[in-house]
Amino acid sequence: MTHPGEQFYPEGVHWDDPIARGTLPDLLSKAAEQYGARVAIEFRDRAISYTELEAMVETAAAAFLRAGYGKNNSVALFLGNSPDHPVNFFGALKAGARVVHLSPLDGERALSHKLTDSGARVLITSDLVTLMPMALKFLEKGLLDRLIVCEDDHWGDVGNPHTPIPAHPAIVTFKRFVEGASKPSQWPKVSVDDVALLQYTGGTTGLPKGAMLSHGNLTSAVSIYDTWSKPARAQRDVIERVICVLPLFHIFALTVILLRSLERGDLISLHQRFDVESVMRDIEVKRATAFPGVPTMWIAIASLPDLESRDLSSLVHCGSGGAPLPVEVARIFERKTNMKL
Template sequence: MGEERRWERSYPAGVRWDAPIATATLTDLFDDFTRRWAAKPAFEYRNRQTTYAELRAGAEAAAAGLMDLGVRPGTAVALYLPNTPLHPLAFFATLLAGGRVVHLSPLDAERELAYKLKDSGARILVTTNIGFMALLASKLRSDGLLDHLIVGDDTAFGPSAIPTTPVPEGALPFERLRERGAAGLPRQWPRTDVEDIAVLQYTGGTTGKPKGAMLTHANLSAACSIYKLWSDPQRISAPGEDRVICVLPLFHIYALTSVMLRSFVEGNQLLLRVRFDVDTTLEDIEVKKATVFPAVPTMWIALANRPDIDKRDLSSLRYAASGGAPLPVEVAERFQKLTGHRIGGGWGMTETSPAGTAMPREWTGRAGSVGLPLPGIDMQIVALDDPRRVLPPGAKGEIRIRGPNVTKGYWNAPEETAAAFVDGWLLTGDIGFMDEDGYFYLVDRKKDMIISGGFNVYPRIIEEAIYEHPAVAEVSVIGVADAYRGEAAKAFVQLKPGARPFTLEELRAFLADKLGRHELPAHLELRDQLPKTPVGKLSKKELIEEERQKMKAAAE
């Protein structure tokens, strides 16, 4: 077995792959951490701190209110929320009442919201009056998709420049829900089993309809335990002391587990932010002395491109991490050179809650690696044409994974579930390889691979090379139809402020010693901005659809 898990030989001192992984219901975890850290601040939002004891009291009152509305074990409750105190309150309230959380994205189109509500069976929705969210939710209720609409007033959390709307007529104010519940707390909360679904977490839906990954209490608590088994021997976290910037959206699995649940279990404080901007993040580090900053690559790119980043005081920052998408090597190296801070990272996905791999806190070399499989997690590389044929170190193929953190499947989607699993292993759709020491590397998404003139071309490899160009801020590469090659690479580039535009020929000349001839982009388009997902990751589906429409129009 040692040869099968060759990453164990590369583990940091004190980390054991076979260490026992604890599972529990999230309600038991909630009970434990809110008692243990009662007097400590759980989160800060608009300069107001909320203690763990206050979080507990607020969530319990809201849970009792939800039970009055008919929430019972297994009832689906949709959370249509950005990063405000309403999220942790409503999240734990739903679980305490025995329900399951259905996460909706504030950037979802109305049609997507309607689909997720119908698919999940959620007839109760909790939202805020930020922007037009409450109005859109009210329309969904008018369309017969909701029985109860609960709206929190964002102005209750203090003054802000963020625009709000009045709470719609007929909606139940969140504060009134809490008041009703506080007046009649149950003697005992409904019993929950670790194998019950805690969260229906919809995948991005880059192709076809979104799929709801069924994440159980066991999956999510196992992920927390796995992270702890990895972090504690390396002293990555300082329980009860860390101040963690939470700008990643809590409706996404990365922030939900890796940031919120982990921080709460450790008794740390979240600096809760509705959205990312460079100035606020720097203030959180320089003034509020944040110690941990988990982010996605676009945020690190924005910070690395800040003209004065090398002069800012980032001394309080103990740990910086990147996830959600591969971090370009050039960006990581530039940020370290400018600030002295190394950006740790790893790989995971919605279906893995999202534990997968991580880089050790101290490492040398391994540029571009996403790290080692975490304790209790098995990973292999299998052939693209045969998911049962395991490939040797160095060979490129599809990554498959298994572990106690991996979803049991997709909600109401037996065919998709069957297609995603082989002999108990989840097929991730990510192409990569493992080196001799057990470090994993991502090459690309299987669905993003371009077949050009019979060659497999990986957009991420092209993107990494383009990021080396000094004028490039962000880049996305997709495959487009090509009469000669079948497919060819097209690069969409956002330039750094003030940078001189360049032509396709100039770009190809720059890339000539970095890529093979078959990998050189055949098309280039400069853009003021590139599309992003709700989490801030660069998104390709809009670009692919634009190109498809262009081709369709040209054929007419």
């Protein structure tokens, strides 16, 4: 039977198409097996293949298990956009733990509530000055038993300001934390119904509340996107280069960019922050094909004085979300580039 809503679907997509459910460790393992040496993430011009990413994740997972952060444990991530996020995100999940996303955009009160509410006693952060000082406050307040610090320069020195890592028995660098960790004879069994992520709400009606997202929730979201775009993807049959400036600690970038791109074997061009010329270089020089952004990013691009002479021809997918996009910005962009935003 045809569903009335199908008239608005892409050709070949049906309302009763099967939606796959699985676990996130399996999603990455299958991608590594299928895509191997293909580049999964590019960060600061450093390429990380699917095989390399899986190896990093397994090392992190083995270290989490060795430290006792497996089943029935919450692991908090207080990280920006760098490979440290997917490595620890998938590493904690492969160890059987659940992840707690903490936003660097939140204040101390909201973050302290999330840590207490989630039950997380271990936190992974970076030595960046935008992250480390707040993480140290959590330790001082007795909210943590262990603070694991990723060193940002590990991915290349770009002049970011760092906070010195104090000598403290509860603080360990990520490098030291994973040193010597060996894979178990068998990984913990993870179910599609296990909670994978505590993603906190904005707290507009009080304190933020943790949405309990299972492995099945997140993988089915990826499957829905995949089913919806399958006809268009079959016509292109290319490896997409997806610009990721949006924060991975938000659910949109996590599902639509990170998980979806890895499942499909695409390349994620990961940016630590939005810089209009860095994004334009990704488009013009590296020929990015997809750029999900927010209005402030599109305003910056539409405001470029030489936009009409810039080459955005590689872009196939560009979208704006998170807030209303001013109509005039969309019109300027479309008039100057002949592209639909």
